[in-house]
Amino acid sequence: MTPMNPDADAVERAVARLTAALDEGRPVAPVRDLIGEHDLAAAYAVQRELTRRRLAGGAVVTGRKIGLTSPAVQRQLGVDQPDFGVLFADMDVSAEAEVPSWRLLQPKAEAEIAFVLKEDLADGDLDAARVRSAVDYAVAALEIVDSRIADWDIRLTDTVADNASSGLYVLAERRLGLDEFEPRETTMRMYADDVPVSEGAGSACLGDPLNALAWLARTALEFGDPLRAGQVVLSGALGPMVPAPPGTRIRAEISSLGEVTATFSEKSGKPEKRDA
Template identity: 85%
Template sequence: MAVDSKVIAQAAARLTGAMERGRAVAPVRDLLGAQDIGAAYAVQQELTRRRLRRGAVVAGRKIGLTSPAVQRQLGVDQPDFGVLFADMDVSAEPEVPSARLLQAKAEAEIAFVLGEDLADGDLDPAQVRAAVDHAVAALEIVDSRIADWDITLADTVADNASSGLYVLAERRLTLDEFEPRETTMRMYADDVLVSEGSGAACLGDPLNALAWLARTAREFGEPLRAGQVVLSGALGPMVPAPPGTRIRAEISSLGEVTAAFSEKRDA
């Protein structure tokens, strides 16, 4: 079924308004339908085009819904993805700018940085693995423009997979130096343990998530390219990250990654 361009424009306008006014809005599923993945990605693509016209630069992708429990919650059987823009990377900032966020939550992940394109060929596990230049520990700061995180699959996909910002650690390892599925993760908020998990929690292996994304991105006509960052999916439950919080994650082999959230949002 063809996607109604007027409906796509309405949903995109609602989400754009949330970003411009800094105020969460009602879900867009009333426009798209709660499970219409095609329409939701059409909204995401429209929002991406708008950002690119304003000078944004694509830095990579993020993968979401890699946890079976979250998939069951939303009634889906596959992950989703969103676009990472260069200005989402706040690794070099002394603090995560809470003013840029509405309802921040943090997830600990493995980030893969590609050394080769994933555009041609079978995109089988061997090819995907060989395309990874290195991996780093990462914190994805997810956010939702939908009020109270009241989301279905359509809402989160349209809202760029509930993307926000991200932080990358400095330590780099190749896939000859560690095995992503064997990692363990502990995440702390103000030194209190709030989340635990492992590489196996991410589709059985974070490289499985990368392979899924490589195939899906190519199907959408925007294959993964050398130099891009891929946030491969949460290794454990996400946790709230309000202003003033300090999040620290320990991912075995890859080490620590931290993010201190600024105390107050701008007025």
């Protein structure tokens, strides 16, 4: 997947539409009518421009998220590979008592393994062994996905342009090195208000969450923005995502890594533009 030169006017109009969703705190129509359903170059161009604007406003990149790692979801969207988005510092709500529901439009939660890197993945042969050696530790994570597209009416280019439908994320405190567990062998159970709502396994994420990480490392290098030491990578859902409306408590158990929880605040206040 190599960046190309998409239609600049279409990209700008898609950027404007998604920016309006953020500024006004309301979902908007899909952007595929502007950039097409299959033009990945255009979709990533939209994502890059939205990222550039956030960085210009003082935002700090903390890592990446990988989406579309489930074969079932790939079939649904007619694709044969994952996608990725950018994580920013203000998306990490691990230290907050509650997830700020007012910052979200249509949140859903999914349980994942998050990898934190100790080495750059910026050159050379990014094979499985190299990628594995670059991982400092892993933690259980909840990714709070969100869509600026009304009613989650998305196709591939909609979600890619919309920063891979990113929202917020929560990391657990327990850290394990890859010498202490195998990500592909993990099992996951997720609960909403103590009711079982999702289950899965490490093998549901491209066969192994480390496969997803390797794909991202190679793809990020192709895009000229490689993964760096200290960054967090949300490697992809281990099971189906579930709605997370205000007031919900989500808890996920990932074998070896333990529990990660998030309580969504009762919605209050007016959504604000997030510049950092």
